[in-house]
Every structure is written in structure tokens, then in C-alpha cells.
Amino acid sequence: MDEEIVDSPNEWVAQHIRRFVETGGQARPGMNDLLLTTRGRKSGKLRRTALIYARDGDRYVLVASNAGADRHPAWYLNLVADPAATVQIGTETFTVTARTATPEEKPRLWRLMVATMPSYERYRETTDRDIPVVIVERTA
Template identity: 65%
Template sequence: MTDTIHDNPTPWVADHIRRFEETGGHPRPGMADLLLTTRGRRSGLLRRTALAYVRDGDAYVLTASNAGGDRHPAWYLNLLATPEVTLQVGAATFPATARPATEAESARLWPAVVAAMPSYAAYRTGTTREIPVVLAIPRDREKG
């Protein structure tokens, strides 16, 4: 039995997820996008959202910007509670483990994040919270 996946209800995010599916994972030419599925920390339901990413070795680097809002996005809070997530990159879907980047990793990765998505620079200056950088590592690539 498979759990039903609930897409992010925010209209522009839901539209992004729809375009991701319609285009085989390439909704924005020139941008690297993926779908992230987390387990809801309160509901226990599977929750899916669309995010831009950059790569750092085996890791997919995500940014919990929440469009510069003053609160962390729900997907970030969910993965803090349950770091086992699912990523869909293009047509490939695979399990991963997600964690916040360390302070040193965030400092090193932030320029690459902003280069890929320049709006993140404005998001960072528009909020008082620290915008977390997240590393999602495919489970078959984890070092153990």
C-alpha cells in the first residue's frame, strides 16, 4: 500500500509541480528543479513541493528561503523531524537523507546558491531569520 502524496497547496508552487510533471522534470529551461517529498511532522502525511537546487558532489543543495518570509517553510520543519525524504530529479525518483548544512558548509555553498537563483540574495536581506541551506544525499550514496 502506498501513501497518497499531497502537493503543496500554494497556487504558484502547485503550478510548478504540475509543470514539472508535464515537462518530465524540466519546468524552467536553464534552471535545476526537483520535487521534494517529506513526511508531515504533525499530520504524518506525505507532502510534496518543488524547489530549485544546485549540486555539491553527491548532495542536492536546497534553500529553505520561503520566498524571504519570516518563517521557515513547512518542508524544512518536516525534514528536521523526519530526515528521510524522497527526491524526484527529472524522471528519476529516489530516497535521500536531508540535513541542514553546517555553518561552514552554508558559507561555502551560499555563493553557488545565489548564482543559480539570484533572488535568494534579496530574500536573505529581507528577513531577520537565517535562511537554512539543506543537503539532501541519495541513500545509495551515503557514507556509513
């Protein structure tokens, strides 16, 4: 039996996940949306959220912005605890390993993500938190 996946408790995100699934990943044509499923660091349950991504070669890049909140998003904390996850892009689902970009990698990847979603810069200005950039790579 497949393990149950719990969608984001944020209603807007949960609706977006449903649209993503219903449309085969085309919830917002022209946007680089993916679904990320992590293992809850406290509950042990599978947790799913929708995120914007950019490509960096064969890698996928995410921003743990939490809309500029002063705390990291749960999905990021889950990845720090367990970097193994699942990603769905379009109708393709695959396993990945995630890690936080190093200080040397981050400036270039941050610029890439701001070019993809300019609001990330505004989020950075509204928080004292250092917003992590996450690199996600397919596993063999």
C-alpha cells in the same frame, strides 16, 4: 497501495509541480528544479513541493528561503523532524537524507545557491531569520 502525496497548498507551486510531472521534469528548461517529498511532522502525510537545487559533488543543495518570509518553510521543518525524504529530478525518483549545513559549510554553499538563484540574496535581506541551507544526499 501507494500512499497519497499532498502537493503544496501554494497554488503557484502546485501548478509548477503539475507541469514538472507532465513534462518529465522539464517545467522550466535551464532551471535546476526538483520535487521534494517529505513526511508532514504534524499530519504524517506525504507532502510535495518544488525547489531549486544546485549540485555539490554527489550532493544536492537547497535553500529554505520561503521567499524571505520570517518563518521557515514547512518542508524544512518536516526535514528537521524526519530527514528521510524522496527527490525527483527529471524522471528519476530516489530516496535521500537531508541535513542543515553546518556554520562552516554554509558560506560556500550559500554562494553556490546565490549563483544559481540570485534572488536568494534579496530574500536574506528581507528577513531577520537565518535562512538554512540544506544538504541532501542519496541513500543506499
